[in-house]
Amino acid sequence: MACIRIQAGDFSVDQEWSALRERLDANAGAVAAFVGLVREVHGDSRSSLELEHYPGMTERSVEAIVAEAEQRWSLAAVTVIHRVGRLRPTDQIVLVLAASAHRSAALAACEFIIDRLKTDAIFWKRETAGDDTRWVQATDQDVERAKGWAGN
8 A cells, every 4th residue: 555645845754654654564574764855956055956746647657656666566555755846955855665574575665666756757856056057857877777677
């Protein structure tokens, strides 16, 4: 069972962890977690990252990623929260929690989901540092990591 949210507001890792634990039964033996933070743009602590999305379309793209993870691994529960709007360095931007009976499945699913969020989730990202503003696309490294899952 998956909980997927796209939201402007911050999230509490502690509250989301507790909510996931309540959804689990005694067969779950591991939960893997990833929390992404906004980095400075070009070393400028006043920089920002703005994420735009198309409601409905973005959620469906994330749901498809989670559904693929659920097909690959036996998962007890998944939580994905991705923020939108204007974010500053050190702000939380994404949370992925993946629960399974075994750590290998939980860890792999968590890594798979975050790798695919970077390349396949429908978001438009714009970085601003000083007077410099640019649209951000997945890096070559992000694309290679996502492609690496195709053979697994």
